Amino acid sequence: MESTLVEIMEGRTRLLVPKQSMVSKAPPKEPAFFNPRARINRDFSIIAYSTFLQKFKGPKIFLDSLSGIGARSIRVANEVHAVEKVFVNDVNPKALEIAQEIAKLNNVTNCVFSENEACRFLSLHSKRDQRGAIVDVDPFGSPSKYIDCAIRATFHGGLLSTTATDLTVLHGLFPTACKRKYYGVPVRAEYGDEIALRLILGCTNLVAGRLDVKIAPLFVQNNMHYYKTYVKVLVRTGDEEEMGYILNCKNCGNRHVIKEITRECEVCKSKAGIAGPLWIGRLYDKEFVEDMIANKEKFEVDKSCKKILEKCKNEADMPPTYFTIDEIAHMKKCPPISLAKTISKIQNAGFRATPTSLNPAAFKTDARIDEILSII
Numbered sequence: 001m002e003s004t005l006v007e008i009m010e011g012r013t014r015l016l017v018p019k020q021s022m023v024s025k026a027p028p029k030e031p032a033f034f035n036p037r038a039r040i041n042r043d044f045s046i047i048a049y050s051t052f053l054q055k056f057k058g059p060k061i062f063l064d065s066l067s068g069i070g071a072r073s074i075r076v077a078n079e080v081h082a083v084e085k086v087f088v089n090d091v092n093p094k095a096l097e098i099a100q101e102i103a104k105l106n107n108v109t110n111c112v113f114s115e116n117e118a119c120r121f122l123s124l125h126s127k128r129d130q131r132g133a134i135v136d137v138d139p140f141g142s143p144s145k146y147i148d149c150a151i152r153a154t155f156h157g158g159l160l161s162t163t164a165t166d167l168t169v170l171h172g173l174f175p176t177a178c179k180r181k182y183y184g185v186p187v188r189a190e191y192g193d194e195i196a197l198r199l200i201l202g203c204t205n206l207v208a209g210r211l212d213v214k215i216a217p218l219f220v221q222n223n224m225h226y227y228k229t230y231v232k233v234l235v236r237t238g239d240e241e242e243m244g245y246i247l248n249c250k251n252c253g254n255r256h257v258i259k260e261i262t263r264e265c266e267v268c269k270s271k272a273g274i275a276g277p278l279w280i281g282r283l284y285d286k287e288f289v290e291d292m293i294a295n296k297e298k299f300e301v302d303k304s305c306k307k308i309l310e311k312c313k314n315e316a317d318m319p320p321t322y323f324t325i326d327e328i329a330h331m332k333k334c335p336p337i338s339l340a341k342t343i344s345k346i347q348n349a350g351f352r353a354t355p356t357s358l359n360p361a362a363f364k365t366d367a368r369i370d371e372i373l374s375i376i
């Protein structure tokens with residue numbers, strides 16, 4: 001097998017990866033799956049997990065339920081010094097063979113390898129003293145079928161991270177499939193990335209509710225290929241509900257959060273579309289993101305991480321949804337003005353406005369669409 005592997009460096013960890021995965025556009029699943037483009041996804045995990053463990057009291061166990069060749073888990077074992085034990089699980093024995101080679105190559109000794117179906121693996125860790133301080137779910141496509149088992153395997157007060165790559169479903173191409181997998185439907189809108197993240201969080205929250213726990217999002221991250229959410233799993237207290245809908249008016253561009261379904265746009269009175277039910281609470285914990293920023297220097301991560309984290313910090317307490325400069329230009333029927341200029345014009349008019357980490361050409365604001373259009 002070794003002849004088909006090549007050595008690369010990711011963060012401070014030496015990885016052995018299938019040669020084909022470095023050259024083909026869609027990395028092959030055989031002999032084992034590795035996606036070099038998910039490096040930033042793993043970089044953020046390293047920062048988020050080490051930040052989380054700083055304040056976590058309890059056994060510092062990491063459960064990687066769909067590990068592939070162990071790129072994430074062995075990086076965690078090698079780079080996040082606070083972690084005590086790492087469980088590396090996948091259904092593909094060839095992936096696990098490579099993962100073991102990688103562990104040896106990095107002199108990592110605190111990993112336990114298992115070949116199991118992910119839900120079965122997670123169920124084996126659902127007893128209180130065997131749960132993970134951190135649990136990761138990184139499947140092909142949707143994480144929805146693993147969420148129950150993953151929550152059960154997460155320590156109360158622990159961190160659950162999930163990746164979703166079923167972008168067409170989350171972007172509204174297949175609303176029935178989306179409802180089936182995430183309990184909510186999207187609308188097709190410029191800020192579809194945020195809707196997708198809120199649908200994943202909404203589904204996680206509904207499942208958590210069934211299991212008598214609740215979630216508190218700490219951090220979310222996306223790029224063209226995936227959505228990643230990091231949530232704290234907490235004992236349920238009270239009945240406060242951070243579920244709702246987003247009303248989206250295609251006619252005038254108005255959008256805002258609603259608790260109950262109403263279809264009339266308050267700006268132009270047209271019939272509006274509705275996304276949800278989905279998570280309407282915060283996407284980031286500002287203090288956690290600040291700690292991530294402080295921590296990031298300890299690691300060898302992509303330089304874009306810093307910029308993205310700064311944006312997350314600034315948008316942490318902004319209202320849901322964002323506007324792209326292109327959609328504003330389209331409505332104004334003129335060429336787009338720069339993001340910086342747009343933001344400063346809105347701020348000068350007395351509103352709040354910030355860039356968003358979810359889209360490099362978009363901004364969050366508390367101004368309504370009619371107010372934005374009269375300012376720009």
Ligand SMILES: C[S@@+](CC[C@H](N)C(=O)[O-])C[C@H]1O[C@@H](n2cnc3c(N)ncnc32)[C@H](O)[C@@H]1O
Pocket residue numbers: 033034035038042065066067068069070071072089090091092095116117118119138139140
């Ligand atoms: C996207 S890859 C994981 C990538 C890995 N986390 C990383 O960062 O490189 C998904 C993995 O899930 C494994 N897999 C698919 N279905 C599974 C299941 N039901 N149980 C366990 N592993 C599964 C595949 O073999 C594959 O290695």
Ligand SMILES: [Zn+2]
Pocket residue numbers: 249250251252253254265266267268269270
């Ligand atoms: Zn309207």
